[in-house]
Amino acid sequence: MNPPDPASVSDRLASDRPQNPSLIATTAFETATYAKVTWRLLPFLFICYVAAYLDRVNVGFAKLQMLSDLKFSESVYGLGAGIFFIGYFVFEVPSNILLHRVGARVWISRIMVTWALVSAASVFVKSPASFYALRFLLGVAEAGFFPGIVLYLTYWYPSMRRGRMNALFMIGIPVAGVLGGPLSGWIMQAANGVRGLANWQWLFVLEAIPSLVLGIVTLFVLPNGIRAARWLDARQKQLLEDNIARDGHAGVEASLKSIVSNGRVWRLAAIYFCCMMGLYGVSFYLPTLIKAAGVKDALDVGFLAAIPYAIAIVSMILVARSSDRRNERRWHLALAAVAAAVGLYASTLSTGNLAFVLVTLSLGTAGVLSMMPVFWTYPSSVLTGTAAAAGIAMINSVGNLAGFVSPSIIGWMKDVTHSTNAGLIVVAVALFVGAVLTLTQRLTSASADVSSPPRRV
Template sequence: MGSTHVTSSAKAPLDLIYRKIFLRLLPFLMILWTLAWIDRVNIGFVKLTMTEDLGWSEAVYGLGAGIFFIGYFIFEVPSNLLLQKIGAKKTLMRITIGWGLTSIAMIFATTPTIFYSLRFLLGVFEAGFYPGIILYLTYWFPAKRRAKAFGTFMSASAFAGVLGGPLAGWIMNTFDGVNNLNGWQWVFIVEGTPSVLAGFVVWLYLTDRPHQAKWLTVEEQELVAEDLAADNNAVEGREHSLLQSLKSGRIWQFIAIFFCIISANSALTFFGPTLVQEVGFKDPLAIGWIMAAVNLAGGIGMILNGLHCDKTGESRWHTATAVTFGAAGLAGAGLLLNVSAAGTLLCLGLAIVGTMSAIPVFWQMPNWFLAGGAAAGGVALINSMANLAGFGAPFLLGAVKDSTGSLSPGLFIVAGVEVLAALLILKLVPSFRTTDAAAAPAVQDASKESEQAV
């Protein structure tokens, strides 16, 4: 069981079984993540008219956009531990219906207090979804197959931008004034309702674990169980205790790295449409289509980087290189903002492709060092604490724009934080390859050396 090697006769059936699992789970999980992402970030599009209608400053918007991540932070670890205890079906159903109803309730966000409260509540309900899926996929795929699964799932956030931007723009232009509601209010109604409905589908469609999957034969269930057991035993140095992993410093290192990555991701998510508006585009639908194009490129980048990561078995350089491209794009956008509209948009695209491409391959790193309870709690803790950057970055950009009249200084700051992510990866994360079973002892030794240095 301790070896990750499989015979050639076993490899072909396993390839077919994992393809079957992939096609069963990933399309549906992508739909859920698309809905979640649209409901989380549509505030970036409604902001184009909402703040003007309500007379709010950039700082009020930035605080409201970011306060989502405070609720996210507080409830994410408990949610992920609950998923491990009661299963994905119950947990994801609760989360999906909750965020859908809260998103619809955003039509009442006509004062800053109500706005802050509902954004906080949206974070509370969505907490646990993203890390829950990361944990859930580890129940179905061994390490050497996860980057593709992670990248495919996470690319839904990019494709949500492809769909969400034009959809929000069309709703705002078409429904403004209908039933005495503003266009931005209709965005919340139209985009929140499918999430509520999807929550009930979760219960009917998802399966918690491979051994419960009636759509797999008994033989297929056994082969997957054996393969996953061999994968879990491949690196005996994986930490199973959340407390021990916290003491060793390993989780804190990954929190710092992901915090830097999320700083850029959140800045681009919540101020990307504003940046497009700054270079001269005023029509919400036009802005939506531009954001759709750059998010499509980001989604493709996520999938390709994940595929190449699985092929090579290396994720450290895949992550560091991607965030470096993201930093270059952010800095370029800041430099060209008042110089060239085309150049600014190209840099925006580069920043989104780089930053988004780093996220799925990043998650290969903590999953190589953590297992069991440490993986369930650790993944959630990494994601929840790092996502506090989602609170800080939008608020920073809003405050900087209010005080300077330009987004450029804020973009430079976020670019610097993104560079720091690359440096931390190369400094703190030991080299490893998931496709090389013989490398396991070396990984363990490197892990111990790194932990002793903390």
């Protein structure tokens, strides 16, 4: 039987004791304080993530014209799309440790400005070598951003609130798809040949501008932590710090060596790898799959590509809320993985039927993206301090190697079989493996290796 959600228990206790005004006032004060923090932080972080994800995956739309212009094969594209994650992997852990040491404000700003400049430089791609080099450098530049934000949210929210907060932040991925699909399609249709640049070149330049602007703004609006937030009064800061301190007893402060050698952390990384196989299979090939279903106009491809992401926004929020309300993670994560596997496999059964392809890809996309906020409640619940910085970054970097494997496999298989179906089936199998790992492994992670009692998440 699932334990009750602590938030709902607190609310019931308050409603059962209307004669106790101090209890009601405290509950209302805490609710108002977290609402203030959320409205101050989440919209900005969300917008930053939309810009980040757009710059990472807009190569999927550039592919519609870039491959024919530059005479690239599908294998060259798949390797170039995926090599981003090699640079990302190498620099992820050092980047997150530096964020923990120097502060989120400066480091996140540095990350965003750097990746914007590298993304815009993709306009100069002429050969496979230059394509590979710039994709690798983009991974180096962006390394640490996503796990850095996950870590940053642990500075503000106790574990019982993180599922919802992670979801609010991570819906930046499907929103990037909803907004980026039509935008990218419009640029690809309208900007071809303007000032001597191809449409895919304009795509890289124009979509890098928001990241550059937001990176500069970060220096002025993002506090490093609770104490640095001028918009909170002393009482609000104390409440937030007390909740984090109380929640911190469930976590583990450990050395980097102990995190790297911890088998449970590696199992979490394996589950996340399976999730990322699905995410980047969708992200880098969704426009191609829609085009293969009979849609030729780039703007139409863009609008249709927004549909699976729009459905995923609703799915992410509902699954995360259900997981928080029931204080249950394992089955929510596993069932989302199964839904993703079924959707992506089913999309291969009738590739010429546009309606069928959209329905099945929507199921697959919603399943993949619903896994993410639930998954990230695990490492942020059992690790603290430097251990959290290193552990979250390690899990994310190892998991994101799937961003190299997934498009490389799909691209290579398409060159060999002249279809994306075989590659998508491999991705679906990986997602099913992720579901099995979730249900069969103990996911208490590092907390089971120390003297503190294990915590069910």
